[in-house]
Amino acid sequence: MRAPLPRGPVSAQVLSWLKGRVAPDVPHVRRLLQEPSADIICDEDRQLTLWTLYELHYTGFDDIGAGWEWSPECLAVRRVLETEFEHHMRASTRDTVRAVCARAGGVAERLFALVLEDDSPSLGRYIQRQADRSEAVEFLIHRSIYNLKEADAHTWAIPRLTGAAxxxxxxxxxxEYGTGxxxxxxxxxxxxTLRACGLDSSVGAYIDEVPAVTLxxxxxxxxxxxxxxxxxAAMGHLAAFEASSSQPSRQVARGLRRLxxxxxxxxxxxxxxEADAVHEQVATRNICEVLVTQDPRRSEDVFFGAAAGIYLDARVAGYVLNAWATGRSALLPELPAPDVLGA
Ligand SMILES: [Fe+2]
Ligand SMILES: [Fe+2]
Structure with a gap:
């Protein structure tokens, strides 16, 4: 995959470093990030920068050297962005996490309740019943950012867990990795799926079209x-993710056939x-429940990860459905050429 186009001064700076055009200057980027974002979730420049820095830990970019992965400058910028982003996610889920922590019942039951009680708009239902072909295609493009490296982020938890979990x-x-x-x-x-719908299936093909909320x-x-x-939190996220997947998957499959x-x-x-009806049991009972039994102090972060996943999912669904309801595309308009932003 090629590096993405910049979306503002921070991503322009960082991409210039990564491409070897200018020497890294962390204090300059810190100054650019001094003012908190009005809405970090929809901040194109910050989310794109963070996504680019994170991508260095996955398969990276053809036009950026692998040596940048652990550069102190990249890690320093990452830390500033992550601090603001994590703070936002914790603040946005605080009441939910408090309520679920105070509730009686096992960890798995409380995770299922959290998912069931989520009343945010449903993209799956919309795709099933109302979407036209271009909206369904846009939906697949949004999903491609995660699904083309599906499961990889949760895999990082494996060496950090012990025993039954x-x-x-x-x-x-x-x-997830195909049982061999x-x-x-x-x-x-x-x-x-992407190819069957006439789309490009290479990783990152649509990165310049996908808005910050999806990143x-x-x-x-x-x-x-x-x-x-x-x-x-990663395992709580996994549990909520699996427990909220089976029904929307059925809806999307019906929608794609309808269209x-x-x-x-x-x-x-x-x-x-089928798969996620099983995975939700494994993730809630055999992973999260076990984790909390091993160390009860983990329960708050399990619920935080689950609530954050639900929150971010709801932000994406809200953004996409709102765009479509007002007759707009849920993808970005064409980005300016890199030299406009100096990257
Ligand atoms: Fe999967
Ligand atoms: Fe799954």
Whole structure:
């Protein structure tokens, strides 16, 4: 994948470093980030910068050297962005987390209740009943940012878990990674869906078209995966993610068939109706419940990760449905050429 286009002064600066055009200047970027964002979730410049820095830990970019992954300058900028982003996620979920912590019942039951009580707008229902073909295509483009590297961020938790929770996470991820069969690798199945719908299935093909809110969903997950102190949040996120997947997957599969996309387009979503009905049990009971039994202090972060995942999902759904309701695209208009921003 090629590096993305910058979206503002911070991403322009950082991309210039990464491409070797200017020497890293952390104090300058810190000054650019001094004023807090009006809305970090929809801040194109900050979310794109964070996404780019995080991508260095996945498969990276063809036009950026792998040596940048652990550069102190990149980590310093990451830290400023992550601090603001985590603060926002914690503040936005504080009441929910407090309420679920105070509730009686087991960890799994409380996680299921959290998902069930979420009354945010449903993209799955819209795709099933109302979306036209161009909206369905936009939906797949938004999803491509995560689904083409599906499960990878949660995998970072494996060496940080012990005992039964580790065994259960490996069991779940083995399924996500195709149980030894490339055709069943979930990211590969999603690539098949994209191709069946006439879309580009290469990783990052649509990065310049996807708005900050969708990058924030991915960044939240990567943040949980990369920080050992947030491992319990990563597993809470996984539990909420799996427990809120089966029903929307069924809805999207029906929507794609209603719209007449070729049959292979729905296969990825069909697979998740069945698979995630099992995964939600593994994630809530065999991972999160066990984690909290091993160390009860982890319960708050398990619920924080779950609530944050639900919150970010709701922000994406709200953004996309609002755009469509007002007759607009939920993708970005064409970005300016890099030299306009000096990257
Ligand atoms: Fe999956
Ligand atoms: Fe799953």
């Amino acid at each position: 580790k065994v259960a996470l490996v069991e779940l991820q083995y399924d 069969n490339l055709d069943r690798l979930h990211s590969q199945m999603f690539a098949d 924030s969903l991915n960044n939240g997950l990567t943040m949980f995966g990369l920080h050992r102190r947030l491992t319990a 007449g996309f070729p049959e292979p387009a729905a296969a990825y979503f069909d697979e998740h109706v």
